[in-house]
Amino acid sequence: MTAALTLxxxxxxxxxATVLSAAGLIVEPGEVVGVVGANGxxxxxxxRAALGLAKLEQGRAELAxxxxxxxxxxxxxxxxxxxxQERRVGWNLPAWRVASLGAFERPPKEARxxxxxxxxxVGLLDLxxxxxxxxxxxxxxxxxxxxxxxxxxxxxxxxxPAAGLDPDAQLLAMDLFREEAxxxxxxxxxxxxLSLAARFCDRVVVLAHGRVMADGAPRSSxxxxxxxxAFGLDGDLxxxxxxxxxxxxxxxxx
Amino acid sequence: MKDLPLNLLLLAAVxxxxxxxxxxxxxxxxxxxxxQAFTDPASGPAQVLWTIRAxxxxxxxxxGAALGLAGAVMQGLLRNPLxxxxxxxxxxxxxxxxxxxxxFGLAAIPGAVEGAALTAAVITxxxxxxxxxxxxxxxxxxxxxxxxxxxxxxxxxxxxxxxxSPVALTxxxxxxxxxxxxxxxxxxxxxxxxxxxxxxxxxxxxRGLVMLSLGEETAQLSGLxxxxxxxxAVAGASLLTGAAVAMAGIVGFVGLAAPHLVRTSAGADPGRxxxxxxxxxAGLLVAADLAARVIPTDLELKLGVVTALFGAPxxxxxxxxxxxxxxx
Numbered sequence: 098m099t100a101a102l103t104l105x106x107x108x109x110x111x112x113x114a115t116v117l118s119a120a121g122l123i124v125e126p127g128e129v130v131g132v133v134g135a136n137g138x139x140x141x142x143x144x145r146a147a148l149g150l151a152k153l154e155q156g157r158a159e160l161a162x163x164x165x166x167x168x169x170x171x172x173x174x175x176x177x178x179x180x181x182q183e184r185r186v187g188w189n190l191p192a193w194r195v196a197s198l199g200a201f202e203r204p205p206k207e208a209r210x211x212x213x214x215x216x217x218x219v220g221l222l223d224l225x226x227x228x229x230x231x232x233x234x235x236x237x238x239x240x241x242x243x244x245x246x247x248x249x250x251x252x253x254x255x256x257x258p259a260a261g262l263d264p265d266a267q268l269l270a271m272d273l274f275r276e277e278a279x280x281x282x283x284x285x286x287x288x289x290x291l292s293l294a295a296r297f298c299d300r301v302v303v304l305a306h307g308r309v310m311a312d313g314a315p316r317s318s319x320x321x322x323x324x325x326x327a328f329g330l331d332g333d334l335x336x337x338x339x340x341x342x343x344x345x346x347x348x349x350x351x
Numbered sequence: 352m353k354d355l356p357l358n359l360l361l362l363a364a365v366x367x368x369x370x371x372x373x374x375x376x377x378x379x380x381x382x383x384x385x386x387q388a389f390t391d392p393a394s395g396p397a398q399v400l401w402t403i404r405a406x407x408x409x410x411x412x413x414x415g416a417a418l419g420l421a422g423a424v425m426q427g428l429l430r431n432p433l434x435x436x437x438x439x440x441x442x443x444x445x446x447x448x449x450x451x452x453x454x455f456g457l458a459a460i461p462g463a464v465e466g467a468a469l470t471a472a473v474i475t476x477x478x479x480x481x482x483x484x485x486x487x488x489x490x491x492x493x494x495x496x497x498x499x500x501x502x503x504x505x506x507x508x509x510x511x512x513x514x515x516s517p518v519a520l521t522x523x524x525x526x527x528x529x530x531x532x533x534x535x536x537x538x539x540x541x542x543x544x545x546x547x548x549x550x551x552x553x554x555x556x557x558r559g560l561v562m563l564s565l566g567e568e569t570a571q572l573s574g575l576x577x578x579x580x581x582x583x584a585v586a587g588a589s590l591l592t593g594a595a596v597a598m599a600g601i602v603g604f605v606g607l608a609a610p611h612l613v614r615t616s617a618g619a620d621p622g623r624x625x626x627x628x629x630x631x632x633a634g635l636l637v638a639a640d641l642a643a644r645v646i647p648t649d650l651e652l653k654l655g656v657v658t659a660l661f662g663a664p665x666x667x668x669x670x671x672x673x674x675x676x677x678x679x
Contacts, residue, residue, distance in 0.1 A: 148572060174574025187430030187564040188619040198562060202574065228619065244565070 099162040101126050101252040101283030102177070104147045107156035109139075109307075117142045118307045119156070124283040126251065129274055131294035131315075132287045134304035135328055140287040141182060143304065144254050147285075148179055160252065178248035180255040182287075184238055189228035192221055192240040199247030208247075215243035218273055220266070234261050242270060252283045259288060271297040291328075295319055296340035303327050315341065354623055357616050361630035365412060368637040372408035373400065375645060402535065410531040410539050411640040411654075412633040414599040415609075417546050419632015420625055421591040422606025424553045427560030427621030428584045429489040432669060435607035436592035439492070439585075440499030442603070444475030445596035447503045450510045450523045458522060462541060465597040469545060472593020475499060480585045484578060487567045529600035529655025531640055542594040549594065550629075552587030556580045557622035564621060602655045604662020605632050605639075611669055 102124040109117040117139045124130050132140050145151040147158050149165035158165040160176040168176070178199065186195065196212035203211065216222050219239040229237045238261050245253060253274065259267040271293060274284045278299075288294045294301050294315065301318040303311040305327040311318040316334060324330045325348060332345020380388065380396050388396035418436060425434040436442050448471025449464050457463040482495050507527075514520045559580030562570040570577050595602070609632035610624055617624040636654070639661070643652040 145568075150568060150571065170571075170576050171574045174572060177572070179568065179572040181566060181568040183566045183568065185566060187427075187566075188614075188621055190564055190619050194618065194620065195565065198565060198573070201558070201562070241565070244569075 100124060100159075101161060102147050102254075102285065103157075103159040103162070104143070105157045105159075107143075107146045107158065108154040109142050109146050109151045110154050111142075115154075116307050117146060117151075120146075120304070120307065120309050121312075122147060122285070122302060122309075124252065124285045126281050126283045127278050128299040129278045129284040129286070129297060131298035131301045132285065132304060133289070133291060133294050133301060133319075133327075134310075138304040138327070139307040140304055141256055142307075143302075144179070144256055144285065144287065148177060148254060149173065150179075174248075174250070176250065177252040177254055178245050178250035180241060180245040180253075180258055182256040182260070184234070184241055184261075186229045186237065186241075189230040191226050191228055192216060192232070192236075192243070193225040195229055195240045196243035196247050199244040200249075211247045211249075212243065215247040216240070218246060219243045220269060235263055235266060238262060239266060239270075242273070246273065246277070251281070253277055253285070255284075255286045257287050257289065259286075259290060259293060267293060291319060291324075291343040292334075292341065295334055295343065319343070354617055354627060357613065357627055358630060361613070361627055361634065365630055365634045365637065368634055368641065369408050369412060372411065372637055372641055373404050375641065376404055403533075406534050406536055406539060407531050407640070408637060410534040410598055411637045413539060413543070413546065414531060414595045414602065415605055415633040415636025416629040417549070417591040417595040417632070418602065418606040419609030419635070420550060420553055420629040421588040421595070422608075422632070423610040423621070423624050423628035424556065424560065424584050424588045425606070426610050427563065427624070428483075428556075428581065428588070429493055430563060431489065431493065432611065433607070433666075434493070435604070436588065436595075437500065437601075437603055437606070439475075439479055439496035439588075440501075440503055441472050441475050441479070441589045441592040442596055442601050443500040443503030443507070445469070445472035445593050446527055446601050447471055447507045447510070449526055449596070449600070450507050453523045453526065454510050454514050454516075454519050456519070458519075461537075464526070465538070465541065468597040469542070469593045472589055472596060475503070476586055476589025476593065479589060480582050483581050483585045487571070489567075525653070526600045527655070528653035529602040529658070530643075530653050531599045531636075532651070532654075534598065538598060542598045545590050545594040549587045549590030552583040552590065553625060556584035556587060557625055560584065561620060561622040600655060602636065602658050604658045604666065605635050607669070608662060608665050609635055611665075 100123050104122040107117055107120050120143055134140050142151055149158055193212045196215050197208040200208040200211040216225050219242050221239050229240050258270050278284050301315045303318050303323050310327050311323045319334055321333050324332055329348050330345040331348050334341040335344050384396040387394045388400040422435045426432055445468040448467040452464045452467035483492055559575055559577055562573045562575055610628040612631045613627035617627050639657045640654055643654050643657045646652055
């Protein structure tokens with residue numbers, strides 16, 4: 098089967114600084130891949146490079162086996178949907194309208210129905226008519242997540258989808274991504290919560306200083322050595338009744 | 352169509368204001384003179400009605416609609432409630448073009464000043480369109496617009512500074528204050544084509560404006576041809592502004608205020624707001640022109656002065672209310 102996303106040997110520069118160097122990422126249909134790393138490690142750049150939003154100095158980005166730079170805007174949107182970290186909405190649009198923009202190319206009635214289904218999934222159906230600027234940050238984040246789901250693309254790319262959500266909503270969001278993967282979508286997320294990454298992702302990619310330091314099952318990616326090298330943490334994953342949990346403290350500098 | 356009641360209401364308001372514009376004037380027409388105006392085209396009352404009041408009112412409608420639409424498009428494009436045709440420097444560029452044409456003695460040639468204003472606006476618009484394609488961030492476009500606007504203002508001042516003829520100077524000044532008085536049907540007809548093209552480009556860009564509400568990157572990956580839609584929005588707004596300035600000089604604040612009057616009623620949607628904004632702009636400008644005619648002053652007030660007098664406090668009010676959305 099063709100991978101939903103293939104990024105090979107990608108190097109991206111911002112000014113003179115190299116923010117991503119020879120990084121690779123593969124996301125197969127039906128799997129949830131977590132991208133983790135310290136602030137400034139290149140997580141967002143990795144996603145943007147894969148989607149053709151960041152200019153590649155070298156390397157190649159493919160969606161469903163097709164070079165992303167050759168795709169038209171419309172073709173790219175049928176292959177991938179993106180939830181950026183930026184959550185500022187320009188105008189006080191009602192939540193249903195924001196969600197319906199995920200399915201804007203469908204007839205208005207259908208788009209609205211799709212939007213309402215997506216809002217129900219993120220638990221925001223009660224607030225469908227509320228303006229997103231009149232919502233709390235977490236509620237707005239859920240409305241934007243609903244837009245991503247409404248797009249029903251074969252690849253979902255989300256940059257810190259759990260940021261700003263309450264604990265229950267974080268678990269809900271991760272459950273939703275798992276559901277999408279179950280029906281065949283490839284999912285790639287950046288996360289800061291390593292416990293969440295370990296519990297919900299099939300694979301975890303660890304970035305440090307623009308390079309891929311580890312890529313594999315959570316238990317092998319998030320091992321003691323990687324945690325120390327990539328995050329400066331002394332710690333390990335501990336199994337609990339609800340899944341692995343990271344227990345860690347900052348490394349003392351000797 | 353969801354906004355039909357809103358648009359019909361606005362249209363009715365424009366028609367009522369336009370009727371008032373035809374009714375009111377320096378000379379009061381008697382009942383018999385009204386009958387004469389409609390039956391005998393050569394009579395005095397007919398002259399007053401059809402060559403003075405009607406073109407003036409229609410010019411106010413057309414200019415107001417163009418500015419209201421241009422303002423709504425720019426606010427949507429820049430995701431900023433304080434954007435208007437003046438912010439991007441298009442009005443300033445058009446003003447400079449007119450000032451140059453008048454100073455070089457071209458005012459005697461019919462349409463030369465208007466042509467110069469429109470050309471300068473289009474040149475400014477082209478510069479902006481190129482910049483808009485190069486830089487995705489709305490902030491960059493605003494900064495370039497402010498720079499263009501200041502530069503055009505500086506050059507206009509330079510024209511004042513170096514102008515040898517006080518007569519030309521007075522003329523430039525009167526022109527920059529903005530007015531729809533003494534326009535004939537020919538003046539109006541000439542600008543309708545660029546306005547129609549501009550309005551078409553804006554209508555095409557509408558769906559892109561909605562998507563831009565969610566941010567540049569979301570819009571870019573939405574599947575819409577954003578580069579083309581963005582260029583259409585800038586080009587359309589520039590054409591509308593240029594043609595409006597060519598017809599009436601510089602009339603500020605209508606482009607800023609019109610979208611705000613209808614935003615809530617149109618569900619805050621920057622695409623749906625376009626038509627209501629054009630109608631609201633038309634109504635506002637006819638009302639402002641009525642005020643300019645009715646307020647008793649020795650010299651008739653200039654339209655641009657009236658809109659600025661009412662517009663500036665409104666600007667402050669909008670900023671006050673917009674502060675809420677920036678906190679979010």
